[in-house]
Amino acid sequence: MSWHGRAILANGWATFEGRTGDNRPHAHHALQLAVGMDGEVGIRIADDEVRAPGLLIGADVVHVLLPTAGRLRLLFVDRESQAGRRLSAGCRRGFRVLDARTCAILRALWPADDNPDALQPLLSALACPVCPPRAHSDSAALARVRALVDALPHRERLDLPQAALAAEAALSPSRFAHLFRGMTGLPLRPWLRWLRLQRALRLAATGRSLTEAAHAAGFADAAHLTRTVRRHFGIAPSTLVSLLARR
Known part of the structure; x- marks a missing residue:
């Protein structure tokens, strides 16, 4: 079963809207928020399946996102970001079930573009506001x-x-x-990693080979890029490239 929909990739976060397909057991560096649009969403953790209107999945939690017949929305947030640290506080057991009322609010506030400020209302609805940077005199x-x-x-x-x-x-x-x-909102190293991912995947979406795109973005080779994409999102770069190209 293949993935269908569109994805947005920005610094420190990414979103997907559509129908999920096959994915193997994986754990990604980012926290993952999944909200059903036409029904429940589901994950498999170890031998247990969990289905709910919405789910928040913690960083480095091995899971499988169950394929859906209906549409859903996914939000990936880097755990080292200010937003990620606050979301982690509500995900101490590895995942958190979100009820129908919460999901209705989240659907109304979902970011529609790659402006980082668009995340603020969504995170506030989860009672995990992103604290603005403190003022500095210099x-x-x-x-x-x-x-x-x-x-x-x-x-x-x-x-x-x-x-x-x-x-x-x-x-x-x-x-x-x-x-x-x-x-x-991020340390330099993960901020640059997201920047490199954006560059590589956007180049690949224009028709460049995965090897060319990887080298142009500072990855050692296509295998290095593939490992990084799978670690963050649990899917192959080719799948993510096709979703980005549909924007």
Whole structure:
């Protein structure tokens, strides 16, 4: 059974809307929120099957997302993000069942584009608000970090070490790391990993081979890209590329 629908990939999160297909047992670095549109959603954990109007699945929990005849919506949130840490607090047993009333609210608030701010109402509905970055007195340092954040997606290399970027911003590595995480909601390394995933998959969606796309985004080879995609989403890159291409 194949996947049908559309996906959006952004820094620190991804969404899918449609019908799920085959997927093997997997555990991904991101937390996963699943909400049924035409019925219940289901997962298999160990030998147990759980079905409900909606489910929140914790990071690194081995599971299978059961194929659905109806549509559903999935949201993946990096566990190292501010949002991910708050969602994890409500998922201590590995998963959390969401009732029909909660799912109705979530469906109404689901993000429709790749603007990170679109996640705020959805996460607030889960009682896991994303705390805004605290104000800092060093506005010049913030401006330099913001300039780097805006420029990095357009750079050829996405594997620069934190020390090099800190030096570029004229900051110590620890100060740069603090300001960067406060601004983006993610540490530098996972933020760059999501950026590399976006670049590789979008290149593949334009017809580039998986090997070419992997190298262009800083992955060692196609196998490295495949492992990263499966670790995050539990499906093959070719499946995700086809879903992104349908946007």
